[in-house]
Amino acid sequence: MKDRKDYGKENEINLKALIALTRSFNSVRKREMKTIKKSGLTISRFGVLEILYHKGNLRISDIIEGTLSTGGNMTVVIDNLERENLVKRKSDPNDGRASLICITDKGEKYMKEIFPEHVENIGDIFSKLTIKEKENLIELLKKLSKP
Numbered sequence: 237m238k239d240r241k242d243y244g245k246e247n248e249i250n251l252k253a254l255i256a257l258t259r260s261f262n263s264v265r266k267r268e269m270k271t272i273k274k275s276g277l278t279i280s281r282f283g284v285l286e287i288l289y290h291k292g293n294l295r296i297s298d299i300i301e302g303t304l305s306t307g308g309n310m311t312v313v314i315d316n317l318e319r320e321n322l323v324k325r326k327s328d329p330n331d332g333r334a335s336l337i338c339i340t341d342k343g344e345k346y347m348k349e350i351f352p353e354h355v356e357n358i359g360d361i362f363s364k365l366t367i368k369e370k371e372n373l374i375e376l377l378k379k380l381s382k383p
Contacts, residue, residue: 264361271357275350280305280313282354285322288339289347293326295334322346 243251272282283303288294291302300310314337317323322343328334339347362370 267361268354268358271350271354274353275346277350278313280309281317284310284313284317284337285339285343285347286351288323288337289344289351293336293338295328295336299337317343 269279272279275282277285280303283305284299287299287302294302296307296310296314299305299314300307303310305313314323314325318325320342321340324338324340325335326338328336365373
């Protein structure tokens with residue numbers, strides 16, 4: 237039988253915290269995907285439609301930043317959404333070299349149909365926490381996100 241490695245009390249709790257955070261994220265993501273998959277979208281396609289639905293017309297760089305995606309993937313995602321007439325490209329009036337990505341009427345209607353169920357699902361996921369616990373969680377996660 238191998239001896240248990242001892243990395244010190246603080247390192248042990250750091251490792252346990254990382255494992256708990258990772259398991260929690262994976263569980264939340266899996267449950268979040270329930271309504272997204274039901275809608276027939278990938279997480280990336282849903283993210284693009286969601287940000288355009290709530291923020292309006294955006295440049296691809298703003299979509300990438302807002303959805304935490306990569307540039308190469310985003311072009312393909314937007315091309316696919318455009319093919320389905322859920323988004324369209326138009327010239328940016330402030331910069332003729334750039335394009336704005338816009339949600340179409342069809343995309344807007346689609347999000348109006350699927351987003352309420354997504355919000356309800358997210359509510360179910362976080363229903364185990366009080367509002368104060370959710371506020372504390374947000375603050376703790378922001379603190380962890382800072383370099």
